[in-house]
Amino acid sequence: MTTETKATERRLSPAVLVGGTFALTTLLSIVLHVGEILFTDHDPHAPEGPIATIESVALVGGIGLVIALAIAVPLSRDPQRAKVGAIVLGALAIVTLPVFWSGAPATFGASAAWLGGLARGSHPQTGPARGFAIAGLVIAILEIVATIFGGTASQLLT
Incomplete structure (x- = not known):
């Protein structure tokens, strides 16, 4: 008699991984700046003030989400194409690090992690695709921590 134990898989679904990352970076940043407008006496119309920041975060972060999903959704159905998508999205996460304030690198990183096999129901990848998936996940986590x-802290200290 053989007994087979199946380990419980504790991975996030792709929707929670990518959507949660977008919410905890881009949307949270917007909410923090709306709070700055509502609860401080800072000039919201100052050059680099809250309104300008909200506009740039929404634009760049939104474009990042659209591009990430436009790449990830069609490629996620085929493991070979997902491998290429993980590399492309992981590279985009790294290349867009200068605009980390927008949340775009985190969204690209989470999407790379999804296609690299780190999300529930995705096909585990190997080689460079796995490396870019892990790098993307690290970028997403670090950006979430930095945003939160x-x-x-910056809102409380000003």
Whole structure:
């Protein structure tokens, strides 16, 4: 008699991984700046003030989400194409790091992690695709931490 134990898989679904990352970076940043307008006496119309920041975060972060989903959704159905998508999205996460304030690198990174096999129901990849998936996940996590703690701290200290 053989007994087979199946390990419980604890991975996020692709929707939660990518959507949650977008919410915890781009949307949270927007909410923090709306709070700055509502609860401080800072000039919202100052050059690099809250309104300008909200506009740029929404634009760049939104474009990042659209591009990430336009690449990831069609490629996720085929493991070979997903491998290429993980590399492309992981590279985009790295290349867009200068605009980290927008949340776009985190969204690209989460999408790379999805296609690289780190999300529930995705095909595990190997080689460079796996490396870019892990790098993308690290970027997403670091950016979430930076947005939550850095954004919140900057709002409390001003």
